[in-house]
Amino acid sequence: MRIPVGAAATLVVIAVGGGAAATAGIVGYRTAYGVGTATAAEHMARAVQVASEDVPRAPDPESFVESLALLTGYRASLFGPSGEYLADSAFPRSELGGGGEQGRTEVAAALLRTTGFAIRPSLQDGRRYAYSARRVHWSGQNAVLRVAVPLDPLRSRALRAGAAAALAALMLSLVAALVVSRQTAFLSQDLKRATAFLRQLGTGPRKPERLPLSQIVEVAQVASVANRLSSDIEARLEEERRELNELRSLMDQVAEGLLALTDDARVLTINPAGRRLLGLAEVLPFSPVGTIIREPALRDLLEASVVRPALEEELIVGDRVLRVKTRRSSGGGSVVLLLDVTEIRRLEAVRTDFVANASHELKTPLTVIRGAAETVLQGELPPELETQFLLSIQGNAVRLQRLVEDLLDLSRFESGGWMPAGDPIDLEKVVRQVWADLVRTRGDKVVGFRLEGQAEALGDKSAVYQVFQNLLDNAIRYVPDEKGEILVELRSSDSTVEVSVHDNGTGIPATAITRIFERFYRVDAARSRQEGGTGLGLAIVRHLVTSMGGEVWAESTLGLGTVMRFVLPAAKAGAAVEGESDATGADQVVGPDGAAPFSHGGD
Template sequence: MRWLSFFRTIHAKLIIIYVLLILVAMQLIGVYFVSSMKNSLTSNFTQDLQARAEMLSVLAEQDLNGSDGKMEEDSVESLRARVNNLFDFSGAEIQVLDASGKVLITSQGSHADYVGRKNTQTVVSRALQGIRDNEEYMVDEDNVRKKVVAKPVISQGKIVGAVYIAASMTELYDTMKRINNVFLSGMLIALALTAVLGVVLAHTITHPIKVMTRHATEVAEGKFDQQMPVFGDDEIGRLSVAFNYMTGRLREALSQNEEEKEKLSSILTNMSDGVVATDDNGRVILVNRRASAMLGVNENEMTGRHIAVLLGIDPEETEALYSGSSASTLLQLEPAGQDEPIVIRVTFTPIHRREFGITGTIAVLQDVTEQEEMETTRREFVANVSHELRTPLTTIRSYAEALDDGAMGEPQLAERFVGVIRNETERMIRLVTDLLHLSRLDSNEAPLRMQPADVMEMLDEVADRFSFQMKQKHIRSGMFVEQGIGKVVIDRDQIEQVLDNLMSNALKYTPEGGNIRIEARRNSEGMLSISVQDTGIGIPKKDLDRIFERFYRVDKARSRNMGGTGLGLSIAREIVKAHGGQIFLESEYGQGTCTTFTLPMLGEGREAQ
């Protein structure tokens, strides 16, 4: 890790870059030099072979100019003497061929058996056709690279033979190898010297930077008395001078603004509410993050805007707030990025100066959305409870007065009145019981008794409890439990209450001859999904969003006549939420309703039978 951190430093980067530049430069020079040297040596070697072949072809012209292309014995010996004396050089084979391509003379004794045989190489064929520029590379059976040259022998405009020279290039490549070795050694020595020089050069650059970094860190920690040493009159020296000047100016500025900054920081940091400060013209000059979040406007965008425009307050009300005649006001805003509007209480406090009067205003913003919602909910709840209790109490009072006025003397009438009083009393008892249940759920005073429960068995029991009522209304029932769903860990009594409420609602609002179906499946999130689907009257779309509210009824008169309290779905939602699930409802008016709730799949399951 230490080596890795070293390679990330400027020191290491300068050395590496310096060495790489030298390496690349030497590589380019070396490639160019070696390539040029190789081309030069190869060209000279080829030209030498061409000159020798040309000279030999001229000397062989007289000996090959015999009748019918045949040579006398003394001509052959004379030509062999010329070849051995004038053209003998190491690693080369010289052949003289007649017009048919047969070898007449070869300079290598090991190839004496070639005499009298035809040389069928391409360069020989081209030479016998009169083409003078014939050369090629070849690798013999000993893996030796050779250069091959062939020249035609022409006498009196007629091709009487050819000269063939195959020279080994071993010495040429050995020379190139020695040159490469010398260049590589020189390059390694140069790189070593370059690395040493790079270290020295990098140190001269990075040492002032390290010193400056250390001083900058001390300045960041509040030590403004530190002075950066000046390392010369170059760029780094001028940077050191500028750094010292900056440190002095920063020390002066901070000392001047420290007191004001402490005041503002203390106010804004300790305020849990939003704070907006304006000048005497009502323009925003200071705002904290809380105010920016509440208004849904960026802090920079708020600065300079008029607070009346920012908050959407009428000019007359703004003037009253500025003057202090009105202390606060409630605003309903819809900040950007939030779906629901919020209610804000804005309290204005004018800033007074003895000689200039009001020089600005401090506006404190408090988010009272939750309090207002709770107050609204409380008022609605009290109104709903009062209404729900007043109706049966009024009925009981009316029938009690009728009994007191003489209805007791008529047995049949008295029995009917007493039955009405009993029904209304039972409805009030159910209402109070449901309210107490909801209260315990809201305050977490109804702990869940979690135990393994068989889903198939639980759904069978629920269907059995409502089978008699469904037979009376000729309603067909059905049930489906997906394979693999066995036991889940739940509070069975509470979940059965949810199912009873859903089945009761389905039974109430499904006409005779309809269908009710219960299904249990595993959804895509791995949770148990239980749904109760009916073919009843359905629910209008405008009522779907409020169907789980307490005391909310789609058809209030009909629901009350059927004995409903308007709390069943609210209780079901709270029970499902306590289990960590969700409940939702889908309905088409006139076509039916499907209520589904989900529960976590815990415990070991088994296949439903």
């Protein structure tokens, strides 16, 4: 059973006060009784001593003891040498009987040692008396003079004194109980405040107010220590909060996914990168791994991470390739690191394909050159056949040169070694210049050409020239030998310029339209090699356009033709445009002799 400190202290004071009152009563009674008895004995001894001098002159025993009793107020008695009663002031001789000194110890002591004293019940009336006796001479022989005082009045006075002492002690104990109760009420209030303070300090969400100092020194010391402890705890909590915020900020900034799991495989925390890699919009704290991870292999790995010291595995999660590393914590649970290696694996695949494709593209013309050279070196060939082999060597050497040049250009663009300029460019002039150059170099094919619109873009003139050269060269390569048509459209808006290159060639299958900008990818590999293509032209176009802040894409219908489109930033109005007009606005057709076989006005 628990008792409040105030009630307990009051009960203790009352119990102690009650005990003190009882003790005071007993001690008071005994003290008063002892003092009264000693005083009576002393008075009786003096009275007996004084009266003993008058005994020999007394006429008779009865009158002597009666006069002595009247004089002293004590009961007086006279005994003979054998202890027999001679006279008594309280009882007539007829009621005394003979008797001797048996039972009267004070008489026997006086006969033996001159004086005697005793406290005992009377042999006559049974009341307790204090007796004082002295040996005297009566009628020429020893006698004993004795005085007695009843103890009942002394006992009554002693009881009253003891009661008074007990009452006084009880009153003092009650006053002490009131004082203690009041003080313990203050103490209890201080302790309750301290208890509430410490409870809030241990479980409260915020720092409690400072504990006021009590008037009680010891409680004030406890309050001072509690306040100092509160300040220390608040400082440590603030430091931990700061470190936790820094850790959370660091986790949020880390590009890799981070998860912290409890010892029963529940998500303690996960950073934004982790949610993004796992495709999770939101994760509630302490969610079981099995309820948020759908990939069986990843779920099994995470559940095993809280048991096994360390794990590392590469898994496919959705459309990503993740390298998962786990480490079990010493305090339980585990920490999981998610690394997105999708791009790395893609680049590795691209590198593998590039090496294989480049090796194949280099091997084919080298094989042809070697075979033709060995045949020519053997000699005894007709001049016409020898010329044919030499032309084959020359053509494949040119093809190798173009392949190497394209590879070097592509490497330079992808490595960041080339930075495009941001100059205003008259796209119409660049298109006509490119077409004029192609007319001179590809005079073996008759192709109709039209240019519609005017536009000025921001970019690098040499890069724009190469973009148009590759697109138009591809268009010439795949249009029909007869009635081939190429149309270039230029359209301007406030912020961009859109360029479209139309042809009526064979078109591109829908399954291949998304891959045509890959290196060495060919829709018709045999025809491309026959036409002298390297398979890198559109890859170069994509890098050049994107480097200048644009975008390129293709639209095609199989058997009806292809449209290659790209956009570039538009030049500001009034900006100086690079290049001079060196071509007419007429449409042109590449002729067999490298000149325009006919021209006609624009549509």
